[in-house]
Amino acid sequence: MRGLDAIHADLAGLYRDLHAHPELSFAEHRTAAEAARRAREYGYEVTTGVGRTGVVAVLHNGPGPTVLLRADIDALPVTERTGLAHASTVEGVMHACGHDMHTTCLLGTLKLLADARALWSGTVLGVFQPAEEIGRGARAMLDDGLYERFGTPDVVLGQHVGPFPAGMIGAHPGPAFAGADSLRVVLYGKGAHGSRPEASVDPVVMAASTVLRLQTIVSREIPGSETAVVTVGALNAGTKDNIIPDEAELKLNIRTYKPDVRDKVLAAVERIVRGEAAVAGAVREPDIETVDTFPVLVNDEGAVARTMAAVGAVIGADKVLDPGAVTGSEDVGLFGTDAQVPLCYWLFGGADPAAYGAAFAAGTLDKDIPSNHSPFFAPVVDPTLTTGVTALTAAALGWLDAR
Structure with a gap:
């Protein structure tokens, strides 16, 4: 990509x-x-505080389409264990999902587009979105008047780094990322001394039975032709070995692609939670609270075809693949669905190609190639960075008018 070598370091x-x-x-x-400072230096009109901590950078360059380029900017409550020289300096917080790479790639693209204004016509909206990890950032920016203030785009483009070979790009038309629901469940028992369990209604046992029963939703209630994931990511109860507590907390994560499957899974979760509490003699009804919700991300088929053709023409068509639908979730889809704007959101590899190839040959991908949200996840700088900037820039130019 022209100009990238000069800014790569x-x-x-x-x-x-x-x-x-x-x-x-x-x-x-x-x-x-930092995103705002750099975008201003590149010649963009920059507005901060959009959707609380979001940044919007606008470059008007004559008549033509408006192209929205999005990067998420938040990190996760994960303690880093990569051992890198540039590892997190913030205790218990880590860029374990690659949003630092997304932000860097968008800034690189904004710089290249600004420097190449003689080659294209239209408007670029660089959107640095907060709070993707909790599914609230896109909605916060839209509710803060993103489109009313900066214009409705003709297309929304974005990308996410993943644990496959750096240098590769993957895009899937249609439902591409799963919808997600995060639930908090509190089960209420009756506390007692550990020596007198007969005086208690043990919420630990209640919670354990609930966790096991929840595993039957996908295996026994969802057809094999459909996709759903039910994960209990946390079970918290008690403070000491000889004290039976009076409540237990479960944290659930649910992934689906279709509204009817989602409804069926959520209904089954509520039925099982309330049923296990009743069987155990719970002293009161359990609380079931929705914490976060991510909509299904649906890629526009035409937008995927056009965007990937533009990307493939630059990086090589052999480096562009269809990975199928993934069970990860993303709130970027709201930028498309809220205004019925076509969306193309793709994956780009972040794993060392040689290490990936060796792990694939040995059948040890799950063991040797860390996934997103792992304390060991860290994309190799190159060719991840080069590919990400090149792909996003090529995609943008594929929608802007050529001069």
């Missing part, structure tokens, strides 16, 4: 700096300030 330094200074959802003040 600066972008690599930026990526390492962002990785070392991660910030949680809606607390991305340093990250937002």
